[in-house]
Amino acid sequence: MIMVPYNHTEFINIVTDLVNNNYISMDRIDDAARRILRVKFTLGLFETPLADETLVNQLGSQRFGKGSCEEVTRAVEEWRERGCSRVDGNNYTAGTTILCGISAAADPSTEIVYSKNPDADFVKSNNFSYAIVVVGETPYAETAGDSLILTIAEPGPSTILNVCGNVKCVVVTVSGRPVVIEPYESQIDVLVAAWLPGTEGQGVADVLFGDYGFTGKLPRTWFKTVDQLPMNVGDSHYDPLFPYDFGLTTKPVNAS
Structure with a gap:
């Protein structure tokens, strides 16, 4: 998916030209479209394309704030x-x-x-x-x-x-x-x-x-x-300050 809100017509013409001249294969186009559609079907966007507004008054409430706070504690x-x-x-x-x-x-x-x-x-x-x-x-x-x-x-x-x-x-x-x-x-x-x-x-x-x-x-x-940069796991020059998946694990102070 390419986000080009202001010159999408030009973009479509360029991509079409690249496909017609075999610089981009149709298999690549189909694969990209398939990935996007798969996610949309998984999220149910074709069956329910609009948001459910029945709980809109709960947004920002103490209940949701508590849940967000718990997510932060797990991510830090x-x-x-x-x-x-x-x-x-x-x-x-x-x-x-x-x-x-x-x-x-x-x-x-x-x-x-x-x-x-x-x-x-x-x-x-x-x-x-x-x-x-x-x-x-x-x-x-x-x-x-x-x-x-x-x-x-x-x-x-x-x-x-x-x-x-x-x-x-x-x-x-x-x-x-x-x-x-x-x-x-x-x-x-x-x-x-x-x-x-x-x-x-x-x-x-x-x-x-x-x-x-x-x-x-x-x-x-x-x-x-x-x-x-760029530097990824497995690179011959992989010498990071902190490697991928690093993080100390501690227990709550009051944990028994």
Whole structure:
């Protein structure tokens, strides 16, 4: 399936010409169409082409939020060893930030200090017991997310170095794909991939504080540098930072 909403007529003409000149076989076209139709039949889209709106009022409810939160706790991966309201961004999406989740998960006696972009002096002067650093990619979709460098934007890297160089720290990456983390790895005590947890930051906090164990595994290889890409399991140059299917498994803190 090719998404060409603005020049589909030109696309059809080009593909037809390629088929007529034997650059693309009809078997290839049939195979592509068969795969798409198979999925649509499996999903029942030919029998029920429109969405069932009977449960539309349940979307975003506490029941669905709890289910989303549980899915987040299962997806979060670890690689190395209260009174906060939900966020209402608009009429369509409501959610809980990771910071709010931490506030809810931490012991009431724990003092939580938030700083958006702390420098090293701030960290040293406060004599923290530990720190949680959340960094990641800025929002993107489709071609706006194309990147040849796959780096975390500033002040993410600076924050990692300023904080983790002065106190025990957990770094949580929020991204839709592997990003460059190897230059900072030696400074990090615990590294966690939250991927894109959606609206339920509480799920990330729940595993950080041991209410749930870490169970997630890498769905793809995590590179050391972008110069290694493309890199897949079995390649002669396969030398990743974290291999495919890697992830530490832990039990909940209160598990017997």
